[in-house]
Amino acid sequence: MLIRKASCVTALAAAILASPPARAEATLRIAMTASDIPTATGLPNNGFEGMRFLGYPIFEGLVLWDLTRTDKLAGLRPGLAEKWEQDPADNKTWIFHLRRGVKFHDGTDFNADAVIWNLDRYFNNNSPQFEPPSSAMSRARVPIMGSYNKIDDETVAITTTKPASYFPYMAVYLLFTSPTSFEKAGRDWTKVATLPAAGTGPFRITKVVPRQEADLARWEGYWDSGKMAKVDNVVLMPIPEANSRLAALRSGQVDWIEVPPPDGLASLKSAGFTITTGSYPHVWPWFYNIGATNSPFKDVKVRQALNYCIDREGLVALLNGTAEPSVGWLKSADPDFGSPVNRYKYDPTKGKTLLAEAGYTAAKPLSFKAMISNSGSGQMLPLPMNEFLQQNLKEACGVNVEFNVIEWQVLLTAARATPDSPNLQGAMVLNISSPSSDAGVMARYFSSANFSPNGFNFEQWKDDDFDEALKTISEATDPKAISAAYRKAHERLVDNPPWLFIVHDLNPRAMSPKIKGFVSPQSWFVDLTLVSLQ
Missing domain, CATH: 3.40.190.10 (Periplasmic binding protein-like II)
Structure with missing residues (x-):
């Protein structure tokens, strides 16, 4: 009996030694x-x-980004929708064919009902699941959302308020949560994250x-x-x-x-x-508060002047080459940059001349408050960068800038305020890094239909030639016509600037x-x- 027990122990030890260690x-x-x-x-x-x-x-959307390549701008790929197309009878309606067999992390089914439930969460104020913070972000990112409906369990239709060839580039920002997460949390969004929430x-x-x-x-x-x-x-x-x-x-x-x-x-x-x-589609600017009652930036000469006053190369040196100068919304080497009249560079003489023409001189200097963050997504190193610009503008063009430093999310919320909102505390500039990836983003930020608080046009900037070019981008089907209109739209962003273009981040x-x-x-x-x- 003792011998049998010992042999069993030996065999067990040998089996343990022979088996690979747990990873x-x-x-x-x-x-x-x-x-x-x-x-x-x-x-x-x-x-x-x-x-x-x-x-x-x-959490995923009907459409996802293709993030597998470095040699070109990220494109789109099928996500929770296997495919999509514009309705041939109505170019404002998009049909999304949903992927079958997808489960949320809680084991429940992703289907058309879940899509409609989430869209109501963002766009239907009267729905039980309406979530104001997510709604504000979604409405700003998809300002042309109209109606939506279930066709069958695997198909939904979304209708925009106007034709938009770039709508899939907006749909990529609408993410889907399991409706069961909301129910399990007692229909309280503040408790959903503690479950935690289920995505796909x-x-x-x-x-x-x-x-x-x-x-x-x-x-x-x-x-x-x-x-x-x-x-x-x-x-x-x-x-x-x-x-x-x-x-x-x-x-x-x-x-x-x-x-x-x-x-x-x-x-x-x-x-x-x-x-x-x-390189990636990023621009680190100052947003001009053009719409404020006493804004100095109502005058295009002031907006152009600051674009000539700043030393972008000096700022890039401060950042040890992890950024490149920005002289427009797009990078200057982009084929859609166009041929604007203004080619911004460090030219304090021209900057001061434009300021003088607008009524700002050494005796009456331009002075304003800028709202900036202490950190945040895409903000790079906002404190030393803004301090460099503050000193640069003072020394080069006699411009006085005062800072109000706040938390990143508070700054993002400020960008949806109206121009004279008390939340801005008198700020005439917001420093918010921003994407420059596609025509959908261009429309979100600069279309005159998207003035804050309903959209991302915080500046309340309006340019008729830009809006006309954007209309062509939205409705045209000829790629050459779309590209020509895109260049024209970008030229207007440079020559009638809603922003102070500073640097493009290199994503370190x-x-x-x-x-x-x-x-x-x-x-x-x-x-x-x-x-x-x-």
């Missing part, structure tokens, strides 16, 4: 620039950084601790077997201060940081960390050498499913 779970830890965890109900706040990390990885994406939320971390886990039931995540878990941490993010990376607290401080890049490289940069990130497979697409977003840890 350790791979956890990717990311330091965001946000000061808090973006909202986790399915349409996150905190701008596009919120969409990058608490949006697309968990390659990751699911497992935990959210405000201002500390959000934990994601790979979703084993993801509908796209070809895009299963390679890491088991993702931990997202809000670290708004750049040097604190740098310290977290060096100490091993995180594996990846957004926007490393420029003066730390060389030492990070020498220590073996990976630095990634890449710093990562542990353990990270493999990362792609830096020409987009504000990233595909976390491609990333692995070794």
Whole structure:
């Protein structure tokens, strides 16, 4: 009996030694620039950084971005809709054919009823699930939403208020949450994130601790077997201060940081960390508050003057080459940049001449308040950058700028205020980094139909030639006519500027050498499913 027991023990030990060791779970830890965890109900706040990390990885749209390439602007790919087309009988109506067999993370079905339920959440004030914060963002991003209806369980129709060839580029921002999440939370959106909320994406939320971390886990039931995540878990941490993010990376607290401080890049490289940069559709401007009652920016000469007064090359040097000068909404090398009359460069003499023609001189200097953030999505390093511009404008053109520094999400909310709103506290400028990816975004920001608070035209800028060009872009079917109109529209943005064009970000990130497979697409977003840890 003793011999038999010993032999069993020996056999068990041999089996344990022969079996491969259990694989350790791979956890990717990311330091965001946000000061808090973006909202986790399915349409996150905190701008596009919120969409990058608490949006697309968990909650998806009918249309998704293709984030697998670096050689061209990110395009669109089928998402929760397998395909879509304009109704041949009505060019304002789009038909979306839904993907079958998709489940939310809670096991419930994604179908046409879930689509309509979520659209009511955003666009129907009288629906039980109406969510004001998500509605405000969605209406600003899709200002031409008209009606929508279920055709059958796998088909929905969405009708816009006017023809829009670029509507799929707007639909990509409408994300879908399981209706069951709302019911389980007692129909209270403030409690939905604590469930946590269920989406359909390659990751699911497992935990959210405000201002500390959000934990994601790979979703084993993801509908796209070809895009299963390679890491088991993702931990997202809000670290708004750049040097604190740098310290977290060096100490091993995180594996990846957004926007490393420029003066730390060389030492990070020498220590073996990976630095990634890449062109993407980004512009870092000042928005002029043209609509305010006593705004100095009603005069186009003042708006042009500041574009000649700033030293963009000097600012790029401050950023250690992680940005490039911006002289328009698009990059100057873009084929759709056009041939505007104004070719902005550092020319204080011309800037001061234009200011004098507008009535601003050394005896009566231009003075205004700018509202800026201390961090945030796409904001790069807003405090030192704005301090550089403040000193630059004073020394070059005698312009006095006062700053009101607020939190990023508060600044985003301010961008939807009316020009004389008390929320702006007298600000005549907002510093908000912005996308420049497609005609849909151009329409959102600059169409005179999208004045705040109903759209993203905070400036309340109106240019008849621009609006006419945008109408052609929306309605034309000839690619040559659309491209010509796009160039014309951009020329108006340069010559009649609603913004002070400052720099284009080059999207710097710093990562542990353990990270493999990362792609830096020409987009504000990233595909976390491609990333692995070794």
